[in-house]
Amino acid sequence: MFKSVQVYVHDEDEAEELRSKLSRFDTKEIMIDFIEQDKDIDFVIPYAQTGTAGADSPNIAGGMGQVVAYQEITDDDKRDRNTVLSFQVTEADFNDALEAIQLAGGYVDRGIFE
Numbered sequence: 071m072f073k074s075v076q077v078y079v080h081d082e083d084e085a086e087e088l089r090s091k092l093s094r095f096d097t098k099e100i101m102i103d104f105i106e107q108d109k110d111i112d113f114v115i116p117y118a119q120t121g122t123a124g125a126d127s128p129n130i131a132g133g134m135g136q137v138v139a140y141q142e143i144t145d146d147d148k149r150d151r152n153t154v155l156s157f158q159v160t161e162a163d164f165n166d167a168l169e170a171i172q173l174a175g176g177y178v179d180r181g182i183f184e
Contacts, residue, residue, distance in 0.1 A: 077176040095163035114140035
């Protein structure tokens with residue numbers, strides 16, 4: 071089973087760098103596109119949950135049968151995220167892909183965790 075993911079980055083170079091990092095996972099239909107700034111996108115920073123939850127932990131959501139987390143960001147951090155890398159990833163590689171996205175500085179829409 072595949073999960074659709076859209077990652078928002080600053081420019082095409084960041085998208086290409088992330089695409090190369092995602093090549094080690096079971097992904098398909100990887101493409102780069104450009105969008106107008108959309109106020110309806112609720113950007114968050116994704117995390118693969120690796121530690122214990124505490125008061126300062128990011129929000130935790132259950133998805134794809136695995137626990138993942140995300141951190142809310144400020145409106146200032148949402149600017150200039152007009153390049154989107156779209157792909158599909160298997161359930162088995164979902165958390166690892168989120169970790170690669172987080173390490174690359176990519177944002178996702180909070181809806182991915184619902």
